[in-house]
Amino acid sequence: MTKTSSSRLPEPRVAPSVASTTNSHLEIDAVTKNFGSQSVLKGVNLSVAKGGTTAIVGPSGSGKTTLLRLIAGFENPATGSISLDGSKVAGDGVWVPAHKRHVGYVAQDGALFPHLSVGKNISFGLDPASLPGGSRGVKDRVAELLDMVSLDPSMAKRRPHQLSGGQQQRVALARALAREPELMLLDEPFSALDAGLRVATRRAVGKVLHDAGVTTILVTHDQAEALSFADQVAVMRSGRLAQIGNPFVVYTRPADRATAEFLGDAVILEAWMEGSLATCSLGGIPVRRPPAQGRVQLMLRPEQIRIAEDGPIRGIVVDTDYFGPETTVRLKLAVPPVLAAGAVADHRYPGGGEIITIRHWNASIARPGSELFLRVVGEAVAFPIEDAAAE
Numbered sequence: 001m002t003k004t005s006s007s008r009l010p011e012p013r014v015a016p017s018v019a020s021t022t023n024s025h026l027e028i029d030a031v032t033k034n035f036g037s038q039s040v041l042k043g044v045n046l047s048v049a050k051g052g053t054t055a056i057v058g059p060s061g062s063g064k065t066t067l068l069r070l071i072a073g074f075e076n077p078a079t080g081s082i083s084l085d086g087s088k089v090a091g092d093g094v095w096v097p098a099h100k101r102h103v104g105y106v107a108q109d110g111a112l113f114p115h116l117s118v119g120k121n122i123s124f125g126l127d128p129a130s131l132p133g134g135s136r137g138v139k140d141r142v143a144e145l146l147d148m149v150s151l152d153p154s155m156a157k158r159r160p161h162q163l164s165g166g167q168q169q170r171v172a173l174a175r176a177l178a179r180e181p182e183l184m185l186l187d188e189p190f191s192a193l194d195a196g197l198r199v200a201t202r203r204a205v206g207k208v209l210h211d212a213g214v215t216t217i218l219v220t221h222d223q224a225e226a227l228s229f230a231d232q233v234a235v236m237r238s239g240r241l242a243q244i245g246n247p248f249v250v251y252t253r254p255a256d257r258a259t260a261e262f263l264g265d266a267v268i269l270e271a272w273m274e275g276s277l278a279t280c281s282l283g284g285i286p287v288r289r290p291p292a293q294g295r296v297q298l299m300l301r302p303e304q305i306r307i308a309e310d311g312p313i314r315g316i317v318v319d320t321d322y323f324g325p326e327t328t329v330r331l332k333l334a335v336p337p338v339l340a341a342g343a344v345a346d347h348r349y350p351g352g353g354e355i356i357t358i359r360h361w362n363a364s365i366a367r368p369g370s371e372l373f374l375r376v377v378g379e380a381v382a383f384p385i386e387d388a389a390a391e
């Protein structure tokens, strides 16, 4: 494997779906997949840049694992095609088997062979004939791979059950890396780990793959994991990719309400859109590229709504939930005075009274019944009202 960390995605981080595809490693074109009468993938298009990191995130049953298995070559698409490095590997009458695709796969549970030592697990895919020094070469390579995943070479003698969950996942990664894949597929490999270990393992795995210049696709349920791990996030819903983009874009400018709510907490309010200004109980808020005029649904992330003594918006604390580093505060919004007269009277906007949830670091600031002043920062995202009704 060559150390090509410089081959990471070029700056700025642009979603390959909208970027030039000359740097493309994987191209998925209109892929469908059925199991019996169930249509599981309904026309998926995805482009992954060489050396890039893509997270496929979506609810359970949306088709994430199925897509990964098609890329790996464990399943065949019904229609559409898959190409690696510009060569078709599936579809249009072409079929390249899994072992010829240079693709690594790490499953949720690591799937280590329990009866083999860690060293034997890792060397399973190695060909001694291809390594200098025969079996000595295998041993050296195993030690190198263990080192790569930050495990002590002495671990090679242990059995998988003598390792922690995080260590087992690293061994699974080392085993997949042994084959020097150009593309690594990670199917929820961190989901069985507890919170602290999960973050540490994810970071370590991400660094190993990044340093090795391996193109990586991570499937996860966990939106925070997807946003922190990847250059590109693909949101899957009911067998389709609802949105593909860099983490910042999909989080701050989700394509629809369901995507907004899947990727994090969202404050949704009815609003009245005129030009690029939306008027709602939080006042007048700018919207970039509004999809409609008149009645819309407006989305803000809770962290955009700040408690500020001089804030123009009033809210009464309904209740709070203490989480340690932050407290969520449910607030009932008052009618903003600047709007109370005209716009409310002719029903152009709902006129206050909505309950929203925001966050604050100081638990003592918000006692139920107390009044708080708020300020909104940044832009909101508007969704057409039909879209909201359809959810």
Ligand SMILES: Nc1ncnc2c1ncn2[C@@H]1O[C@H](COP(=O)(O)OP(=O)(O)OP(=O)(O)O)[C@@H](O)[C@H]1O
Pocket: 035, 040, 058, 059, 060, 061, 062, 063, 064, 065, 066, 067, 221
């Ligand atoms: N081999 C199979 N035979 C029949 N149905 C299958 C098969 N594999 C997956 N499915 C069905 O396809 C749908 C999508 O499954 P898939 O595992 O791809 O979803 P997922 O998004 O990865 O879900 P999860 O997050 O729960 O793992 C599910 O309804 C599942 O039951």
